[in-house]
Amino acid sequence: MLKTYTFPQYEYRRSAEQREGVVKRHPLVIIGAGPVGLTAALDCARRGLPVVVLDDNNSVSMGSRAVCYAKRSLEILDRLGVGEALAGQGVRWQIGKVFHGEGLAYQFDLLPQSQHKMPAMINLQQYHLEERLVQACQREPLVDLRWKHKLVAIEPGADGVALQVETPDGVFALQADWLLACDGAGSDTRALLGLDFEGQVFQDRFLIADVVMQAEFPTERWFWFDPPFHRNQSVLLHKQCDKVWRIDFQLGRDADPVEEKRPERVIPRIQAMLGPDAQFELEWVSVYQFACRRMKNFRHxxxxxVGDAAHQVSPFGARGANSGMQDADNLGWKLQAVLQGRAPESLLDSYHAERAAAADDNILNSTRSTDFISPKSRASLRLRNAVLELARSEAFARPLVNSGRLSMPTPYRDSPLITPDEDDFEGGVAPGCPCVDAPLADGRWLLNALGQDFMLLSFGAEIADGPVPVLQVDGLAAERYGASPGTCYLIRPDQFVAARWRRFDAARVAAALARSLGGGPDAQA
Structure with a gap:
């Protein structure tokens, strides 16, 4: 039990196939009702796809777990109808400070540009996020959430998947045209299929302490290297809602995880940081190791x-849950196109092509962060400390400081679905990159106006015969997209740029659209 939160208990219900004793086939089944599975379910339902979600628990995740949600994830959630509420509930921040010893090494601003709907980052305990997503799914008639349903056997076939599911009323069978494994790092689905990760497991251990307290710290991300209250190690501080603060203490490789979770070990560490007279209560404590690894292929x-079931990274940089929600965002529109007959099944191979590249990018950045935070040799330690000292006064050293490169969306520049520039562009939003938000003249935000299907952005020119709906924009959006009069952008359903041109050409737009849908002969908008 937590002091600031009461965990909901969701009701187990017998399904229709259990009551009737029949095996039913569903277009889409999702294993796991965490942030990634719920995001995927909500996205698919908003695209008209009925989805069954199976989870072996009947509540949200215990402990705050993931707490940092980046601008891109908030934009995805806003498209699904929950972004504004989450941004309002969470603690907004964009300034980070890095300390070395007793002094400030440098600070950064995640969103120096103004006029964006969503903030650079919010901090919000994972259980709050999950509860809001569950509520949204419960309001969605195309989502069938089934609690206390545990996957115990799986038999893939050429045109579907057969499942055995254990419930309080026994085991029953169901079938799916497509199965999304969103069941986390310890994925039952992956284990049942005999699949595994490739990559690296790190030996360093870290303590998470969620602390309830009144504090004067600003709403910023503070990271210390070798602070006076925790010598030769690192500490991270984040503010969450409900007066809860997240503190991460680096413990080293030899720390005993059972011993370090005991209050008599945790409380003195916090007192050393906050002062002996500080008033606080422990909310949740955990000790963790982490890994940087992924599956060889995300599609079988x-x-x-999807998400941690496919790939794992260290928590530094908030790349886990954010990357998982971006996986779901990438996959939903492709499933829609295939299931509705608008694209060939091979379009789903691009899910691996695009999101494995993103996973590799996250793993690279996460590994580099870990190596900087936990140097493996004396020479590496001396180099790191020199960088931190130089960063106080020398601008060139600041980009070398790595307390966790914070989550940013990975461009899909090498994707087979993306049409490279044929016209000259300087600046703007390149093909393969996510759209940038901007206010529109009619009071809407650009990302909200795009919706969730293919769209052609037209800057300063009327297009009457486009192969997809056209949105005419100007003003600040034109500046951010490097658009001169006549420029047009083809936008994918996940709000990534598929192609762009200096003038509209129906044939080139149609070719780029077909390429975005996998290039099949029946590809159409």
Whole structure:
């Protein structure tokens, strides 16, 4: 039990196939009702796809777990109808400060540009996020949430997947055209299929302490290297809602995880940081190790792995949950196109092509962060400390400081779905990159106006015969997109740029659209 939160208990219900004793086939089944599975379910339902979600628990995640949600994830959630509420509930921040010893090494601003709907980052305990997503799914008639349903057997086939599911009323069978494994790092789906990760497990241990307290710290991300209250190690501080603060203490490789979680070990560490007279209560404590690794392939026939079930990174940089929600965002529109007959099944191979590249980018950045935070040799330690000292006064050293490169969306520049520039562009939003938000003249935000299907952005020119709906924009959006009069952008359903041109050409737009849908002969908007 937590002091600031009461965990909901969701009701187990017998399904229709259990009551009737029949095996039913569903277009889409999702394993796991965490942030990634719920995001995927909500996205698919908003695209008209009925989805069954199975989870072996009947509540939200215990402990705050993931707490940092980046601008891109908030934009995805806003498209699904929950972004504004989450941004309002969470603690907004964009300034980070890095300390070395007793002094400030440097600070950064995640969103120096104004006029964006969503903030650079919010801090919000994972259980709050999950509860809001559950509520949104419960309001969605195309989402069938089934609690206390545990996957115990799986048999993939050429055109679907057969499942055995254990419930309080026994085991029953169901089938799926497509299965999304969103069941986390310890994925039952992955284990049942005999699949594994490739990559590296780190030996360093870290203590998470969620602390309830009144504090005067500003709403910023503070990271210390070798602070006086925790010598030769690092500490991270984040503010969450409900007067809860997240503190991460680096413990080293030899720390005993059972011993370090005891209050008599945790409380003195916090007192050393805050002062002996500080008033606080422990909310949640955990000790963790982490890994940087991924599956060789995210698609195995009709089974697709999403989020932590497909890849793992260290928590530094908030790349885990954010990357998982971006996986779901990438996959939903492709499933829609395939299931509705608008694209060939091979379009789903691009899910792996695009999101494995993103996973590799996250793993690279996460590994570099870990190496900087936990140097493995004396020479590496001396180099790191020199960088931190130089960063106080020398601008060139600041980009070398790495307390966790914070989550940013990975461009899909090498994707087979993206049409490279044929016209000359300087600046703007390149093909393969996510759209940038801007206010529109009619009071809407650009990302809200784009919706969730293919769209052609036209800057300063009327287009009457486009192969997809056209949105005419100007003003600040034209500046951010490097657009001169006549410029047009083809936007994908996940709000990534598929192609762009200096003038509209129906044939080139149609070719780029077909390429975005996998290039099949029946590809159409």
């Amino acid at each position: 026939g009709r089974v697709l792995f």
